[in-house]
Amino acid sequence: MSRLFGSVRARASLGASLVVALALVAAGAAVLLALRDNLTDQAGSRADSAARKVASQLLTVRSFGDLDLPDDEDQPIQVVDGDGRLVAASDDLQSISGTGVDQVKPDRRGAGEKEDSGDGDREDREDREDPEGGEIDDEPTFTKGSATIDGESAEYRFAAVEVSSPKGDFTVYAGGSLSDEKSAVSTALTAMLIGFPVLLAVVAGVTWLVTRRALRPVAAITAEMSAITASEDLARRVPEPDTHDEIARLARTTNETLTALQTSVERQRRFVADASHELRSPIASLRTQLEVGAAHPELLDVDGAVEDTVRLQELAADLLLLARLDAGEKPGEGRVDLAAFAREELSQRTRDHIDVHTDLKSVEVAGSRSQLARVLGNLLNNAQRHARSRVTVTTRSDGAWAVLEVSDDGSGVPASERERIFERFVRLDDARTRDEGGAGLGLAIARDVAVRHGGTLVVRAAPSGGALFELRLPSPQSSAE
Structure with a gap:
């Protein structure tokens, strides 16, 4: 019953x-x-x-x-x-x-009717x-x-x-x-x-x-979803009825969800594959150096081993941060002065042949200090890696937004590649060598952090001809409003 x-x-x-x-x-x-x-x-x-x-x-x-x-x-x-x-x-x-x-x-009787008694009485x-x-x-x-x-x-x-x-x-x-x-x-x-x-x-x-x-289309949707679950084939889609009712909208929403799920799964698979590939090279190099050092201590390249270990440590840290971002880690409500933040980061860097110019105006943002430090560090690393001789760092206020700009005088980013460079494990052709570039996670992490903080990160041509990365974050006053 x-x-x-x-x-x-x-x-x-x-x-x-x-x-x-x-x-x-x-x-x-x-x-x-x-x-x-x-x-x-x-x-x-x-x-x-x-x-x-x-x-x-x-x-x-x-x-x-x-x-x-x-x-x-x-x-x-x-x-x-x-x-x-x-x-x-x-x-x-x-x-x-x-x-x-x-x-x-x-x-x-007594109702007023009487017998006639004569003419006179009648x-x-x-x-x-x-x-x-x-x-x-x-x-x-x-x-x-x-x-x-x-x-x-x-x-x-x-x-x-x-x-x-x-x-x-x-x-x-x-x-x-x-x-x-x-x-x-x-x-x-x-x-x-x-x-x-x-x-x-x-x-x-x-x-x-x-x-x-x-409800017949619902039965078809249910059967197809059961088949998808059993086969784990996320490329399949449920049938969409030729109507404009709630069931048709349910089918379309289900297919959109399957598409998003398929994209997410494929992205995770690529991520795991790329991460395995990126980890394999420094691990293999480090193992080779240690094995040679074990057999011939005089041939041990200590500097190379340290370099590979540092690369592994940085890659592991990047992967851990991406995992936390994908899990929806909240940025927090701490206050950070971008100008003071940039000065602190620049003071800890070696300039080599790069001339760093700054135009820093005090502007506050709300968020995670460690995550914003990773964004600034990744943008500076990218600029110093591609700059010929000059890097410019600017902080300013633009209405309800706090703006951080990092530009260089390098070769710039082609217009067709300006969105692709924010994908994970993507390196342009001129940055694929291990000694010049990282694993291709820096800009992807920077954009994910910006989005988690309610902001944006874009790239365009710099006045000097190189690339200009613009980070926009909401100011605490606008967030409160």
Whole structure:
């Protein structure tokens, strides 16, 4: 059961069925209430109409026996005087409730009707009973009850109409049958009880089929991803449906993720291969020197061994820093003055035949002191390696940015190679010799550090014709803002 409702199709079908069921129940209840109220009002209208017809007769007839009461089995009639006595009723009425008067046979004693005692008495009675006008209440009162007419019992809605006449005050009760209401409500309820489950089954089935069709591309994506995981072939891609919905966007995003993952894996493989290649040469050279020294101590090249050891140490440090950068190491929030930083770095360097010019203006940046020192050191190493006679170091502020520029008067970097030189283990043709260049990691490390600090590192032509490397880092004030 848990596996069944773990399916999106099952949950969608169940959810749609529940929503439709709630809507149908609410709509059905509203329809039944409206139908019942409408039919009840119709029964009340019939009862009110019958009661008013009898009330109109009370204003004109001379005796209650002259009342023309409806003989319809669906309309029981009662006429009650002001003292609560029944003075007229339907002929076939056998029992009644809901009107307040349970009598079904009229009681005319003391109701103002007397035997004629002569002409004079008849004239006096006619004068007394001659209608002189009357009044029928405009607002009827409605009650519910039951009545038995000619052996048939049923529920009724009774209308009570008050009448004021020369003979006295009376109340006319007339009933309207509620059998139509009960029959119609019962029929509608039966139809709903039969139709609603069928409709819910149709909704659930259609939702299941539509959801299944809509999720078919997801099944294909899942199968392809399982195949990619099993084969470890990151060159494969999941199928993209020819739609513009969320599933198509999911497929495209998945393929973009696979592309990025493939690029990252290939980059890591190249990195490992290049690192192994770079480490192999100094290790092989160092081993050879040590083996020769072990066999012939007088031939041991101590300076060469030290040089290879230093190269190994620097390469290991570079690889370790790259690993930390790839792992997302945060730069920190320390404050560094680039001008003071540059002076400190230059004071520890040998100039040889290179003339270093500086134009250093105090400007602060936030970040890792050790990582920024590696950037400055790598840029100075690169400039001194390629400069003919002059290196220029400049620090300045440019709005919200702190700028460090290192330029040389060497041969420069061709425009087509200005992005490639920031790739790992990349050395241009004129810098591939071991004695002139490093492993090709310095500029890659410098750019990675710049990006981690929220800045940029680019290269362009220097005014002196060489290469100018520009490092831009956000100033602490702009970062705070």
